[in-house]
Amino acid sequence: MLSKGLKRKREEEEEQQEEEALAVDTWWLDSDHPAVAPAPPAVASSSLFDLSVLKLHHSLRQSEPDLRHLVLVVNTLRRIQASMVPTAVLPPVPSLPAAPGMADNLLASSDAALSASMASLLEDLSHIEGLSQAPQPLAEEGPQGRPIGGPPPSLGSLDLLDPATGCLLDDGLEGLFEDIDTSMYDSDLWAPASEGLKPGPEGGPGEDAPELKETELDYLMDVLVGTQALERPPGPGR
Amino acid sequence: MAGAGGGGCPAGGNDLQWCFSQVKGAIDEDVAEADIISTVEFNYSGDLLATGDKGGRVVIFQREQENKSHPHSRGEYNVYSTFQSHEPEFDYLKSLEIEEKINKIRWLPQQNAAHFLLSTNDKTIKLWKISERDKRAEGYNLKDEDGRLRDPFRITALRVPILKPMDLMVEASPRRIFANAHTYHINSISVNSDHETYLSADDLRINLWHLEITDRSFNIVDIKPANMEELTEVITAAEFHPHQCNVFVYSSSKGTIRLCDMRSSALCDRHSKFFEEPEDPSSRSFFSEIISSISDVKFSHSGRYMMTRDYLSVKVWDLNMENRPVETHQVHEYLRSKLCSLYENDCIFDKFECCWNGPDSAIMTGSYNNFFRMFDRNTRRDVTLEASRENSKPRASLKPRRVCPGGKRKKDEISVDSLDFNKKILHTAWHPTDNIIAVAATNNLYIFQDKVN
Numbered sequence: 040m041l042s043k044g045l046k047r048k049r050e051e052e053e054e055q056q057e058e059e060a061l062a063v064d065t066w067w068l069d070s071d072h073p074a075v076a077p078a079p080p081a082v083a084s085s086s087l088f089d090l091s092v093l094k095l096h097h098s099l100r101q102s103e104p105d106l107r108h109l110v111l112v113v114n115t116l117r118r119i120q121a122s123m124v125p126t127a128v129l130p131p132v133p134s135l136p137a138a139p140g141m142a143d144n145l146l147a148s149s150d151a152a153l154s155a156s157m158a159s160l161l162e163d164l165s166h167i168e169g170l171s172q173a174p175q176p177l178a179e180e181g182p183q184g185r186p187i188g189g190p191p192p193s194l195g196s197l198d199l200l201d202p203a204t205g206c207l208l209d210d211g212l213e214g215l216f217e218d219i220d221t222s223m224y225d226s227d228l229w230a231p232a233s234e235g236l237k238p239g240p241e242g243g244p245g246e247d248a249p250e251l252k253e254t255e256l257d258y259l260m261d262v263l264v265g266t267q268a269l270e271r272p273p274g275p276g277r
Numbered sequence: 278m279a280g281a282g283g284g285g286c287p288a289g290g291n292d293l294q295w296c297f298s299q300v301k302g303a304i305d306e307d308v309a310e311a312d313i314i315s316t317v318e319f320n321y322s323g324d325l326l327a328t329g330d331k332g333g334r335v336v337i338f339q340r341e342q343e344n345k346s347h348p349h350s351r352g353e354y355n356v357y358s359t360f361q362s363h364e365p366e367f368d369y370l371k372s373l374e375i376e377e378k379i380n381k382i383r384w385l386p387q388q389n390a391a392h393f394l395l396s397t398n399d400k401t402i403k404l405w406k407i408s409e410r411d412k413r414a415e416g417y418n419l420k421d422e423d424g425r426l427r428d429p430f431r432i433t434a435l436r437v438p439i440l441k442p443m444d445l446m447v448e449a450s451p452r453r454i455f456a457n458a459h460t461y462h463i464n465s466i467s468v469n470s471d472h473e474t475y476l477s478a479d480d481l482r483i484n485l486w487h488l489e490i491t492d493r494s495f496n497i498v499d500i501k502p503a504n505m506e507e508l509t510e511v512i513t514a515a516e517f518h519p520h521q522c523n524v525f526v527y528s529s530s531k532g533t534i535r536l537c538d539m540r541s542s543a544l545c546d547r548h549s550k551f552f553e554e555p556e557d558p559s560s561r562s563f564f565s566e567i568i569s570s571i572s573d574v575k576f577s578h579s580g581r582y583m584m585t586r587d588y589l590s591v592k593v594w595d596l597n598m599e600n601r602p603v604e605t606h607q608v609h610e611y612l613r614s615k616l617c618s619l620y621e622n623d624c625i626f627d628k629f630e631c632c633w634n635g636p637d638s639a640i641m642t643g644s645y646n647n648f649f650r651m652f653d654r655n656t657r658r659d660v661t662l663e664a665s666r667e668n669s670k671p672r673a674s675l676k677p678r679r680v681c682p683g684g685k686r687k688k689d690e691i692s693v694d695s696l697d698f699n700k701k702i703l704h705t706a707w708h709p710t711d712n713i714i715a716v717a718a719t720n721n722l723y724i725f726q727d728k729v730n
Contacts, residue, residue, distance in 0.1 A: 087563065087617065090620070090621060094623075102372070102373050102374065103371075103373045103374075103462075105462070106461055106462070106480040106481070106508075106511050107480060107511045107513060107530050107570070107626075108626055110508060110509060110510065110511050110530055111530055111566065111567045111570060111626065113509075114509055114566050115563055115564065115566065115567060115620075118563050118566075119563055122563075257506055260505065260506035260508075
C-alpha cells in the first residue's frame with residue numbers, strides 16, 4: 040500500500056481554514072457577499088484589504104511560499120491600497136521621499152472600527168512576528184479611487200516585522216526571495232557572506248530608520264531581501 | 278479561420294455523444310491527499326495513459342487491444358505499471374521540504390520497444406524507462422534456478438541458457454535524474470520536436486536540457502529582477518512548438534504570452550512575439566490581474582495556434598496575431614460576480630489546464646463541481662459535462678449540464694451557489710487521434726469515449 044497519508048503542510052492549511060471559515064460560511068449562504076467588490080470599484084472595502092494582508096502573511100509564513108500566489112496577492116494589495124488613499128492626501132507626483140509625509144497624514148486620520156479590526160488582525164499575527172506597533176488607522180473611503188502611477192503610498196505603520204530585531208518571520212523566510220545559485224551545490228559552499236545564514240538580531244532601531252522612509256509594501260519586500268542586506272553596511276539609499 | 282481539418286475523426290465535442298467508459302480510483306469519500314491526481318497525459322499513440330499524484334506516484338494505463346470475442350472491451354485502459362517516481366526530500370541548505378507531488382508528466386516519442394517519460398516535481402525532473410519483460414533465461418551454468426551460485430568444481434558439463442516465456446512484467450527504471458537546476462518551483466516541462474532536448478520552467482527561469490546530459494542545463498529565460506522588490510510577474514507555463522524546434526512560448530501571471538526563438542540569441546529574455554489582449558475597462562476589478570493569470574498554454578497539433586487558459590476563459594491565439602486572440606470561450610462566466618468570495622477561499626488561484634483534440638477542432642477544459650467543458654471551434658457550440666459516479670453505468674451517455682447564473686432556476690439546472698468548489702477538474706487529456714478523454718476528478722480518473730468508438 041503506497042498511500043502516504045497526510046501532508047506536512049496540512050496544519051497550516053487548517054489554520055488558514057479556521058481564519059477564513061467564517062468567510063466561507065458566509066459565501067455559501069449568501070450570494071450577495073458584503074465584501075464583493077462591484078465592478079469597476081472605485082474604492083475597496085477595508086475587509087478586502089484586511090483579507091489581502093492576511094493572505095500575504097499566510098503566504099509568507101509558508102516555508103517556501105508559492106511565488107505566483109505571493110506576487111498576485113501583493114499586486115492586488117497594491118491596487119487596493121491605491122484605491123483606499125484619499126486623493127487629498129496624495130502628493131501630485133508620488134515619489135519615495137514623499138512617503139513619510141503621506142504616512143504622517145494617514146496616521147493623523149483615524150477610523151475607530153477600522154482600528155479595531157486592524158488591532159485584532161495585528162493581535163492574531165503578533166505571536167508570529169512579535170509586533171509591538173499600535174494598530175494603524177486607515178482612511179476608509181476616499182473621494183475617488185484614483186490609481187497612482189508611481190509606487191503605492193505608505194499606509195503608516197503597517198509593520199510586519201519586529202523593529203527591534205529586524206527579522207521578519209520564520210527561519211526560512213529570509214531565503215524567500217533569495218537566489219541560491221547552482222554554485223551552492225558545488226564543493227565551495229559557504230562563501231564568507233553566506234546567503235544561508237540567518238542574521239541575528241542585528242537590525243537595531245537605528246538601522247531601520249532609513250527603511251521606514253519607503254512605502255510599506257516595498258518595505259516589506261525590502262526587509263525580506265534586506266535580511267541579507269543587513270549583513271552589509273547600510274547604504275544611504277537602495 | 279479554418280479548423281485543422283477532418284482527418285477521418287469526427288470533429289468536436291458536440292456532434293458526438295460522450296459516454297462513460299471507465300473510472301479508476303477509490304470510491305471512498307475520505308480522500309487521502311496523496312491520492313489526488315496532479316497530472317494526466319496520453320502518450321503519442323494514445324495507447325498509454327499516465328497519471329501522477331500528490332504522493333509522487335505514477336500510474337500508467339494501457340489500452341487493451343480490441344478483441345472480437347470481447348467487443349464490450351472496446352479498448353479499455355487497464356493498469357500497466359505503477360511506480361514511485363519522486364519521494365519527499367529535504368533541502369538541508371534552506372531547511373525546506375520538497376514535495377513529492379508530480380507536477381507534470383511528458384512522454385517521449387517512442388523509438389524502440391521501451392517507453393520513456395519525463396516526470397517532475399517542484400525541483401527535480403526524472404527520465405523513466407518503462408520496459409516489458411516477457412522472457413527469462415534458464416539454464417545458467419554458474420548459478421542454479423534459485424540464483425545460488427554453484428560450486429564451479431561441481432560443474433561437469435556446459436549448457437547454453439535458453440529463453441523461456443514468463444508472465445509479462447513491466448519494469449520502470451529511472452534512467453536520468455535532472456536535479457539542482459531550479460531554485461523556484463517547476464511548473465512545466467516540454468519535450469522538443471528534435472527529440473533530444475527539453476525545457477523545464479519554474480516561476481522565474483526556463484532551462485534547456487539535453488536528454489542525455491544531467492549535470493548541466495542552459496538557462497534560456499530569466500525574468501528574475503535584480504532587485505526582488507521589483508518582482509511583479511512570474512512564469513506560469515511554457516511549451517515548445519510542436520514542429521519548430523527553435524521556438525517555444527511561455528505565459529505569465531499577468532496574462533501575457535511570449536514567443537521566443539532560440540536562434541536569435543542564447544538567452545531568450547527578449548521575445549520574438551508578445552501576445553496580450555488589452556484589458557476590457559468595463560470589467561476591470563481588483564481581481565483583474567489574478568483572473569488574467571494564465572494557468573496553461575498549449576500549442577495546437579498543427580502548430581498554427583496556441584491556446585491559453587485563464588481563470589474564466591480559454592483563448593485561442595493565431596501565432597501571427599499578437600494583439601488579440603482569435604477565439605475566446607467562456608468557461609464559467611457566472612463566477613465573475615463571485616470573484617471576491619473565490620479570492621477569500623483561494624479558489625481564484627486554481628490552475629486549470631486545457632487540451633486540444635487530435636484534429637484541433639475542439640478544446641476541453643475543467644471547471645468546478647466536477648464539471649468540464651468542451652468547445653467545438655467549427656460549430657461554435659459548447660457543452661458542459663460532469664464526471665461523477667452517478668453517471669458511471671457502462672456506456673451510459675453523459676447528459677449535458679447547465680448552470681443557472683442567478684434568478685429562476687429551471688429544472689435540471691444547478692445554481693451557482695450549489696456548486697461544489699472542492700470538486701475541481703484541473704487536469705484533462707484528449708487522446709491524440711480518437712475521441713477518448715481522460716478527466717481527473719480529485720483522486721478518480723474518468724475515461725469517456727464517444728458512442729461511435
